[in-house]
Amino acid sequence: MTTGLLTVLLVVICLLLFFVLFMSMTAGRLDRLHRRIDVAELALDAQLLRRSGIALELAACGLLDPATSVVLSESAHAARRSSDLSVAERDRVESDLTAALNAALGPDDYAEVLSEQGGPELLAELSAAIKRVELSRRFLNDAVRACTQLRRQRSVRWFHLAGRTPWPVFREMSDHVDLGPR
Amino acid sequence: MNPDSTVQRVGIVCPYSWDVPGGVRSHVADLAATLIERGYLVSVLAPTDEPEFLPDFVADGGAPIAVPYNGSIARLSFGIKATRRVRQWIREGNFDVVHIHEPVAPSLSLLACWAGQGPMVATWHSSSDRSRILSAGYYIAQTAMEKIRGRIAVSEQARKTLVEHLGGDAVLIPNGVRVSDFRDQETVSVAGSQSILFLGRIDEPRKGLDVLIGAAPAIIREFPDLKFLIAGPGDSDSFRERIPEELQNNFEFLGSVSDEDKRRVLAHCEVYIAPHTGGESFGIVLAEAMAAGTPVLASNLPAFDRVLQGGSSGMLFTNGDCDDLALKCNDLLANAEMRKELVARASERVLDFDWSTVVDDVVAVYEAVHMPGEKVTEDFRGQVVGRFAGRVVKEEAL
Numbered sequence: 327m328t329t330g331l332l333t334v335l336l337v338v339i340c341l342l343l344f345f346v347l348f349m350s351m352t353a354g355r356l357d358r359l360h361r362r363i364d365v366a367e368l369a370l371d372a373q374l375l376r377r378s379g380i381a382l383e384l385a386a387c388g389l390l391d392p393a394t395s396v397v398l399s400e401s402a403h404a405a406r407r408s409s410d411l412s413v414a415e416r417d418r419v420e421s422d423l424t425a426a427l428n429a430a431l432g433p434d435d436y437a438e439v440l441s442e443q444g445g446p447e448l449l450a451e452l453s454a455a456i457k458r459v460e461l462s463r464r465f466l467n468d469a470v471r472a473c474t475q476l477r478r479q480r481s482v483r484w485f486h487l488a489g490r491t492p493w494p495v496f497r498e499m500s501d502h503v504d505l506g507p508r
Numbered sequence: 509m510n511p512d513s514t515v516q517r518v519g520i521v522c523p524y525s526w527d528v529p530g531g532v533r534s535h536v537a538d539l540a541a542t543l544i545e546r547g548y549l550v551s552v553l554a555p556t557d558e559p560e561f562l563p564d565f566v567a568d569g570g571a572p573i574a575v576p577y578n579g580s581i582a583r584l585s586f587g588i589k590a591t592r593r594v595r596q597w598i599r600e601g602n603f604d605v606v607h608i609h610e611p612v613a614p615s616l617s618l619l620a621c622w623a624g625q626g627p628m629v630a631t632w633h634s635s636s637d638r639s640r641i642l643s644a645g646y647y648i649a650q651t652a653m654e655k656i657r658g659r660i661a662v663s664e665q666a667r668k669t670l671v672e673h674l675g676g677d678a679v680l681i682p683n684g685v686r687v688s689d690f691r692d693q694e695t696v697s698v699a700g701s702q703s704i705l706f707l708g709r710i711d712e713p714r715k716g717l718d719v720l721i722g723a724a725p726a727i728i729r730e731f732p733d734l735k736f737l738i739a740g741p742g743d744s745d746s747f748r749e750r751i752p753e754e755l756q757n758n759f760e761f762l763g764s765v766s767d768e769d770k771r772r773v774l775a776h777c778e779v780y781i782a783p784h785t786g787g788e789s790f791g792i793v794l795a796e797a798m799a800a801g802t803p804v805l806a807s808n809l810p811a812f813d814r815v816l817q818g819g820s821s822g823m824l825f826t827n828g829d830c831d832d833l834a835l836k837c838n839d840l841l842a843n844a845e846m847r848k849e850l851v852a853r854a855s856e857r858v859l860d861f862d863w864s865t866v867v868d869d870v871v872a873v874y875e876a877v878h879m880p881g882e883k884v885t886e887d888f889r890g891q892v893v894g895r896f897a898g899r900v901v902k903e904e905a906l
Binding site for chain 1: 625651653654655657658659675676677679869872873875876877878879882
């Protein structure tokens with residue numbers, strides 16, 4: 327009889343150990359994902375800042391006509407001042423900057439700026455910044471998706487493995503700028 | 509010039525043996541060579557049997573073991589020794605970014621996903637039957653992929669498998685072509701006659717060999733001496749059966765060709781024909797033909813249409829239409845002036861697919877995931893095997 331009891335006890339202990347190991351691994355994954363999101367958010371903000379900086383430079387350099395310059399610098403300024411706003415507001419302001427860039431740099435204007443002194447360098451920097459914004463946002467949303475997927479799991483919800491970390495949010499904004507022909 | 513370019517040291521992991529030619533391996537070699545030209549410090553970790561023959565930038569990842577994987581025999585490196593090797597490489601490399609190829613291949617790649625943490629990027633290459641491995645090792649793959657900050661897929665097909673099986677998204681960065689490798693090839697002489705070339709598996713219907721065979725009689729009527737060179741893996745006998753009796757002499761079956769021979773044959777032939785009927789996401793072969801200075805005649809698949817700019821840097825025919833193919837092919841063969849013009853425009857267009865252009869996108873990914881001052885470090889948490897291997901290394905160091 328005692329051996330039977332011992333076996334049951336041993337099995338229970340094994341299961342418990344396995345459970346604890348699994349939970350610790352899941353918590354580790356979750357922690358890692360949260361940190362990945364933090365880094366990705368920092369990266370996106372840095373790239374957005376860089377983008378708006380170059381947009382300002384473009385507006386100030388005198389290669390565009392005055393009206394376009396005003397529109398562009400207006401939205402670039404708004405984007406740079408947005409750090410205190412909510413995420414949704416910030417995304418809206420950045421989308422506005424995207425729209426302004428699209429409007430300012432249609433095929434004709436693009437060709438115009440490209441032919442001016444200093445134009446090609448500025449446009450190359452701008453297109454690099456735009457590309458990096460797109461990439462950073464994609465990578466951030468990817469991390470958010472992986473994290474929410476894990477946080478929806480029962481084991482994570484029931485045992486509050488995520489602690490008080492706020493639920494991650496997707497960054498929804500339009501960030502695609504059609505630069506020049508092609 | 510670029511204030512954000514904080515990435516200097518790049519580590520690249522290749523899962524397959526460095527000694528055996530292959531798609532992933534040559535992708536890694538081209539990428540590494542191009543990055544080095546750009547002034548990056550690059551170290552590639554790859555399995556090898558002959559460490560003494562490795563180029564400077566390749567680190568010895570240990571001897572590979574031949575195992576059946578993904579429907580063929582792959583030479584992979586795994587086990588506790590390989591894990592240790594990967595950890596040592598990460599520790600000593602002091603990398604700003606580690607770029608892992610085929611991250612779920614059970615080799616150095618998966619081990620690197622396990623052993624590292626920090627700015628890590630992974631590239632998915634297209635593969636025949638990924639789903640089986642993914643569903644079997646779902647948990648492992650998922651856990652490993654969670655550490656990857658930036659995902660790249662080399663083709664729409666690879667991106668699809670990734671999205672379907674693991675969710676999320678990937679950036680599409682196509683394979684590059686080292687254009688200079690294709691220029692100025694010495695040509696093979698095949699009895700002085702004109703020839704056109706088909707490349708690809710002959711038993712894969714989507715490569716469209718049947719369309720070409722269907723068009724052949726009408727082409728031969730105009731050019732009786734024309735040779736059809738067919739290069740690609742597949743069974744020669746069953747291929748012969750598909751060709752009409754009177755055309756047997758016009759078809760020459762070359763079998764599968766090495767990269768070098770492919771370049772030579774491309775440079776030699778008058779026209780390269782890509783009669784693919786579907787399934788092509790990019791068509792690297794088109795770019796290769798363009799780099800070799802060979803006029804291209806391709807079906808009007810969306811991917812081909814894009815590469816050939818709607819027909820300006822190569823000719824297009826209606827997908828699956830033998831008559832149209834024959835018509836266009838005869839036009840092209842009869843008109844040397846037209847071929848010359850196409851080649852001139854193609855040589856310019858192909859620069860868009862040159863590695864030196866493609867690498868810009870890869871570097872953009874590196875910079876998007878890397879925060880200034882960050883390094884890839886060893887990860888001891890979460891993995892039992894990882895912990896064990898880490899401890900072994902530490903004990904050895906004492």
